[in-house]
Amino acid sequence: MAYWLFKSEPDSWSWDDQKAAGAKGAEWSGVRNYQARNNMRAMKVGDRGFFYHSNEGKAVVGIVEVVKTAHHDSTADDPAWECVDLKAVEDMPNPVTLADAKANQKLEGMALVSKSRLSVQPVTDDEWAEVRRMGGLKD
DNA sequence: GCCAACGTTGGC
DNA sequence: GCCAACGTTGGC
Numbered sequence: 787m788a789y790w791l792f793k794s795e796p797d798s799w800s801w802d803d804q805k806a807a808g809a810k811g812a813e814w815s816g817v818r819n820y821q822a823r824n825n826m827r828a829m830k831v832g833d834r835g836f837f838y839h840s841n842e843g844k845a846v847v848g849i850v851e852v853v854k855t856a857h858h859d860s861t862a863d864d865p866a867w868e869c870v871d872l873k874a875v876e877d878m879p880n881p882v883t884l885a886d887a888k889a890n891q892k893l894e895g896m897a898l899v900s901k902s903r904l905s906v907q908p909v910t911d912d913e914w915a916e917v918r919r920m921g922g923l924k925d
Numbered sequence: 926g927c928c929a930a931c932g933t934t935g936g937c
Numbered sequence: 938g939c940c941a942a943c944g945t946t947g948g949c
Binding site: 820821 | 931933
């Protein structure tokens with residue numbers, strides 16, 4: 787299974803919105819960046835991701851799961867834009883902030899730190915385990 | 926609210 | 938196919 791990180795501004799789509807979408811999940815729509823889209827195309831059902839609040843909070847606040855592979859983004863006219871569907875799985879007991887991630891040497895290679903503008907990013911197994919540990923989650 | 930970083934667009 | 942101009946993202 788692969789791991790990912792999804793960024794959203796809480797003003798437009800927050801963790802609470804994501805949880806309100808329930809078990810059937812919701813489209814991760816609105817991505818207009820090829821790298822981010824390609825990452826979504828590579829996802830499989832069951833892959834997990836961090837849900838990150840950008841701008842306000844700047845922290846990983848929860849865990850999501852891919853419930854549907856990439857398909858046309860209903861908010862885009864251009865068929866080139868695709869998105870996956872995600873459902874909320876669990877809260878981070880202690881949100882892991884960007885400052886926390888930057889301060890942790892084990893995470894210095896993480897895309898969140900080094901490619902700050904990419905909105906859908908891959909996460910390595912080690913990074914996944916480390917951020918979960920920092921957030922207070924067990925395996 | 927500013928600005929740096931970076932992706933995209935369009936003229937040549 | 939290069940590169941300048943422009944727009945957007947996101948941290949501060």
